[in-house]
Amino acid sequence: MQNKGKALILLGIAALALILGIGIGSVLIPPSDILQILISFFTGRSLPQEVDPIFWGLVTGIRLPRVLMAFLAGAALSASGTIMQSVLKNPLASSYGLGVSSGAGLGAAIVIIAGIPAGWLGSLLLPLAGTAVGFTAVVLAMAFAHRIDRSLSDHTIILSGMVFSLFLNAILNTLATSRSKYTHQILLWQLGTFSGRDWSSIAILSIVVLLCMLLFQTHSRELDIMTFGEEQALTMGVNLKKEKWLLIAATSFLTGSAVSFVGVIGFVDLIAPHVVRKFFGSSHKWVLPMSTLFGGAFMVICDLVGRTLFSPSEIPTGSITALIGAPFFLYLFLRSRKKHP
Numbered sequence: 001m002q003n004k005g006k007a008l009i010l011l012g013i014a015a016l017a018l019i020l021g022i023g024i025g026s027v028l029i030p031p032s033d034i035l036q037i038l039i040s041f042f043t044g045r046s047l048p049q050e051v052d053p054i055f056w057g058l059v060t061g062i063r064l065p066r067v068l069m070a071f072l073a074g075a076a077l078s079a080s081g082t083i084m085q086s087v088l089k090n091p092l093a094s095s096y097g098l099g100v101s102s103g104a105g106l107g108a109a110i111v112i113i114a115g116i117p118a119g120w121l122g123s124l125l126l127p128l129a130g131t132a133v134g135f136t137a138v139v140l141a142m143a144f145a146h147r148i149d150r151s152l153s154d155h156t157i158i159l160s161g162m163v164f165s166l167f168l169n170a171i172l173n174t175l176a177t178s179r180s181k182y183t184h185q186i187l188l189w190q191l192g193t194f195s196g197r198d199w200s201s202i203a204i205l206s207i208v209v210l211l212c213m214l215l216f217q218t219h220s221r222e223l224d225i226m227t228f229g230e231e232q233a234l235t236m237g238v239n240l241k242k243e244k245w246l247l248i249a250a251t252s253f254l255t256g257s258a259v260s261f262v263g264v265i266g267f268v269d270l271i272a273p274h275v276v277r278k279f280f281g282s283s284h285k286w287v288l289p290m291s292t293l294f295g296g297a298f299m300v301i302c303d304l305v306g307r308t309l310f311s312p313s314e315i316p317t318g319s320i321t322a323l324i325g326a327p328f329f330l331y332l333f334l335r336s337r338k339k340h341p
Helices: 003-023 031-043 053-087 100-114 119-148 154-178 180-191 199-218 220-226 230-235 240-262 268-280 284-308 317-339
Strands: none
Touching (some): 003 053, 031 053, 053 199, 053 220, 053 284, 100 119, 100 180, 119 154, 119 240, 154 180, 199 220, 220 230, 220 240, 220 284, 268 284, 284 317
């Protein structure tokens, strides 16, 4: 089957995931009613009389914002993972390893513990602080890597990122344990959740995802070349330092934005690119958009499982993705060892 046909199938799977995410919960909402509500909500038409008004409030006020935020976060993290694995030529690489999530979590924790007033920023203070600190952490990691290795080799970047990530995690854990009043809130942030998200957050993350995806698509040719190795890329005229700085910075900003809105959710950026490459090949023209689509659908399903498996109790989405992602990581690691003993 050609990639266009596979893309249509994946699009259908993503649409089904969204419908399931909206319809399943403590109250089941039929797909026909969901479609009627969505049409009415986005077009401004009056709601048909046969649709229960309670469903309207449940869909538009609670489930739709949650599902859309889950989809956007999954898409953002999956795109980030795709770029990182290509730039660093490491199947286990991710933007989390460069300290983005640790930095974003630290920024959010500082705002929570310090009680910084939101002022005119309102609910955007926490995401902005998280994104700023996460992005700063990556810049520092990259600057440190450049200081000890001006060629910015992939191994140097990965090791520098790991050092900064561990250091920021240590600071975060110290803050969380020293301020027991906020420990539970910070723990929930570290595990990730989509509950209580508003439309302003969705709008901002949508813009960030769209802009970053446009940037990545314009560099798809360079990404394809970089996967063949640094020497090959240099001979074909690719400015490796410039590309690495640009793509890693954009990826870090995208990941930091997602983490700052929903908390730390791991392994999605590892799983999605590998699954998509299995079916669509290695061309970033296909891998990038399909990874975002698959990652978004995957995150919606994980969130659905987390909030319904032991209802009314809710399992953080980050725990669900870790339960799936950890064995997947082990599988990739063992497979890479077999290829390169």
